Each structure stands twice: as structure tokens, then as C-alpha cells.
Amino acid sequence: MNIKIKTEKSNVTAVMEFVLLGFSDTPNIQGILFGIFLVIYLTILMCNSIIILITKIDSALQTPMYFFLSNFSFLEICYVTVTIPRMLMDLLSQKGNISLLACAAQMCFVLIFGGSECLLLTVMAYDRYVAICNPLHYTVVMNQKVCIQMVTASWVSAVPIVIGQTWNVFSLPFCGSNTINHFFCDLPPVLKLACGDTFVSEIVVCIVAVVFITVPFLLIVASYVKIISNILKLSSARSKAKAFSTCSSHLIVVILFYGTASITYLRPKTNQSEGIGKLISLFYTVLIPTLNPIIYTLRNKDIMAALKKLLTKSLQ
Template sequence: MESKLKAEESNSTIMRGFVLVGFSDIPTLRWILFGIFLVMYLIILMGNGIIILITRIDPTLQNPMYFFLGNFSFLEICYVTTTVPRMLGDIWTKKRNISFLACATQMCFVLIFGSTECLLLAVMAYDRYVAICNPLHYPLVMNHRVCMQLLAGSWISGLPFEIGQTCQIFSLPFCGSHTIHHFFCDIPPILKLACGDTYVNELLVYIVAVMFFMVPFLLIVTSYGKIIFNILKLTSAKGRAKAFSTCSSHLTVIVLFFGTAAITYFQPKPDQSEGLGKLLSLFYTVLTPMMNPLIYTLRNKDVMVALEKLLPKLLTQKNDLKL
């Protein structure tokens, strides 16, 4: 019995990494998946990059709403870059090994960017609430200093909690299988590999999820509840339509992101199937960031006008360089 315990202990200490299965369980679609994910990643970079550019240079978009939108697009690029390049490299090389430190680092950044996204979406909902429900005081309430404080708070608030959560998860003994049935180091598949008692870790997952998921979500629901109530009081049909169009794109993003992430993190270990976990993770880590630029441009008249002004300038500069 004693020798068995020593063997398990040595296995947990010797194991220095994991194997990310990713999408290797469907080898016949290897290159098709590589092409699809590469195109999606390029669309994310280009689409969000264009939004960052136009919100920085277009004079008509110099207000808090587009300030937060530009930062949200930058966050989306950071968020996707923590997972997709690694996934593409694994598909290309077939080398699925990931070191213990690299896995922990990836999880930490995914959690940090994910919590920042939840908080930033809540901040954007508050911005729309002030703009629609208290328009006369909007420039005063959402001044540049307040916007910078809200943005900094969104980025910084989750750091100690997510770093602490990552450290706690990776302090668990992993003495059994070291194969992660996922395409990145996420909490549910990692907890499945732990051979110790994970009750405290699962409890912490719920606590952090409530803090950085449920609380922002409730703030968003409250803000939009008041927004809808005020919109319905407007006598002008044109005014109601304009107010709804301003908020509809943001609401669409919220439903896509919060809906899929909720299913993942509110059942962190026992009941989630591997295939469903990967599919849901693809939604909130890849598909939603890819769709965000389309949602914000196609459903936002100001952004479309800014794009129409920007594209001829870019084409002119391109022709000048050729000459």
C-alpha cells in the first residue's frame, strides 16, 4: 500500500505537462479545420482592427460609446489570441504537448480576459443607460476621467481573483491521465484530471463566476430594463427606433457571450460532455469575437458611415503607394 502511494506521488510530481487533444479526434478534417479556424482568426483580427481604427480616427465617433467599443474590440483580439494561434499550431504540427506552466498561463489569461469582457459589457450597458435615460447629464456623468476609471476597473478588478484561482487549480495533484479533451486549458477539463478533492476549487469557480459573471449580468439586465422602460415612454416612433437600434447590437453580443459561457462555468466538472464543452467554448472564444464586428457595423449607422469614409481613403493611399 505504501509503495502504491509513493508511485502515485512520484507520478504527480514527474508529470510536467499535458496533452491537448483539440480536434485530433477527427483527423480526416484536419486541414479543413485548420483552414476554417485560420480564416476565422484573420476575420477577427481584421474586423476588430478596423473598429479600433475608425473609433480612433473618425471625429464623429469620439464619444464614450465608441471609446468603449474600440477597447472592447482590442480585448476581443487579446482574448482570441490566447487560444486560436496555439490551436492552429497544434493542428499544423500534430504536436499536442503543452507544458504545465504554459497551460496555467493560458488558463490565467483566458480567465482574466473573460472576466474583463463581462465587466466591460456591463460598463457599456451603463453607458447606454445614461445616454438614453439621462441624456442631459450624459456629457457630465460619462466624462473622459470617468470613462478611463471604468475601463481601468474592468481590466484590473479580475486580476487577483483569476490569478489566485489559476494557482489554486494548478496546485492540485494530477496523478492520473494528463490528456485534456479540449482545444485549450479551460477549467472544466482540467478539474476532470485532478485526482484530489476538488470541492474547494469547484466552490471557488462558482464564487468567482457569481462575482464576474452573474453580478455584471444582473447590472446589464437592470440597465436594459430601465432603458426599455424609457424607450417605450417615447412618443416619437423614430426616436424609439433609433434608441432600439443603438442597443440591439450590444444586446446581441451579450446574449451570445453570456449564454454559452454560463453553461460552461456553472457546471465545472461532473456533468459536461467533452464534445459539448468544446462546442460551447468555440462559441464564446471564437465565434462571438468573429461576429462582434459584423454585429456592430451592420446594425450601427454611425459605424457604417465611418467605414464608407475610411475605405476610399485606404484605397487612395494604396494606389499612391503603387505609383
């Protein structure tokens, strides 16, 4: 049921509750979708928890690279927990009602964790740059204090900007339809429901997207240009293969995450199709977080060795 209030000065009704349509266009398979997304969510929790565990207990993984990876895994858990449990609840109840405050909170946390992920991926690229391009000074440059500061900055930097952006969006009047054709309160579909002139808010969205998507991505590209240039200078084919293998997992994750996020937040509003937008959002909120731990474990010999060691101990 739509909950609205009327203002005294006009006949405009202000929306006080939204309805997330989610996957209501496929009512016959909602039970199947619930099962699929539940398995995916539990898989994400389990795989990332295992990565966090083995990077903490295995002495061979007590390096900056795996310190950043464990933080990235924890961030992934937070990121999916903001969206998937709510989506599961809506699939189970077949109701998508969400209050204005809950919608704002969900959007805020999604953007905070998403922005933090962009910054942390940049930090991880810098770590690989120092390791490959300046190996003799690696332990000095990437000492424990610096690593903690970089991770803290990745987590904290997005908070004030995202809170301001969320406030800017939800300070707009919502006086028309309260139906969001999405499975969570994402910026583009919510902003589409706002009344009046949304030009300033759209400019703010683009500026924030440039700060947290474009700039970090360009820094990552610059890091990898230097990394690849240095790798190609190596005389040993084995050294080249090892250097490429340590970077390839991170590079795959960067391409997948930044590719889908940039399509969502940097494309013009007029080109946004609700169906395509929902599908792309499904990629970077559900599918990519599912693939990330698989990419990092299957393509990393140290992680696989630590995992085998853990399994051997647990079976004894």
C-alpha cells in the first residue's frame, strides 16, 4: 500500500514509502530466485570468511598483499549484506515496501561500501606497483603502519561524501510514483522518481562518480602500465609468469567491478533502461562479489596452499 501525506500549501502528495518491484515481472520463478540468491549469499559469506581466516592464521600470508585482500574480503561481505538479505526478504514475502529512511540508509551504505571498494582496489594496485617496480624498498614503503593508514583511508574517505550525497538526493521532494523498478535503493532509479529539477543532484552524482570511479581507475591503469613495462623487462620467462600471475587476479576484479559500476553511474540519464540497469546492478552487487573470492583463490598458489593446509589440519 502506498503511504503518502498531503501538504497544506498544495495538492502535491509527498511519498513516505517506496515499493521495490525487484523481480515481480517474473512471479513464477520467485521461489527459484530466492533459492539461487540464498545459495549465492551463503557462498559469498563462506568463501570470503575462509580468505579472512587463512590470511590471519597462515604465517606465509602475513604480507601487505594479503592484509589488503583480507580487508577486501570483509568489505565484500559488508557490501552484499546491505542488498541481498533485503532482496531475499522481498522475494519470500513478495512485498517490496521500504520506508523512506530505510531506503536512504540502504543507498548510503551501498555507496559507502562501493566507494571504499574502489579506493581499496586502488591501494591494492599501488601495493603491486611497489612490489614489482621497487622491490628492494617494498618492506620499507609498505610497512605495517602505512598499510593500516591506507586501509583506514579507504574505509573512511567515502563516508562524509556519500552521506552528503544521500542527503542531497533525499532532500528532494518525491511526489509522484513511489514504485522503484529495482531490487534495492540505487541512486539512478530513486533519483528518477524525484519531483522538480534534479539537474544539480545529477551533477553531484557525476562528480562523486568521477571521484570514486574514474580517478581511482586511472590511477590503477597508470600503476599497471608501469607494472607491465617492468615485467616485460625481466629476462626470465618464469619471473614474468610469476609477476603476471600475482597481478592478473586483481586486474580481472578491477575490470569487472569498474566496468559495471561506470556503466551505472557515469552514463547519461536519458540512456538508462530500467531493465538493463537492474541487470547491470545484479552483476556488480551479486555476481562479481561471488566471482571475486574464486578468482583470488583459484589463481593464487599461496592461497591454495594455505587452504589445503587448513583442510588437512581440520580433517586430522
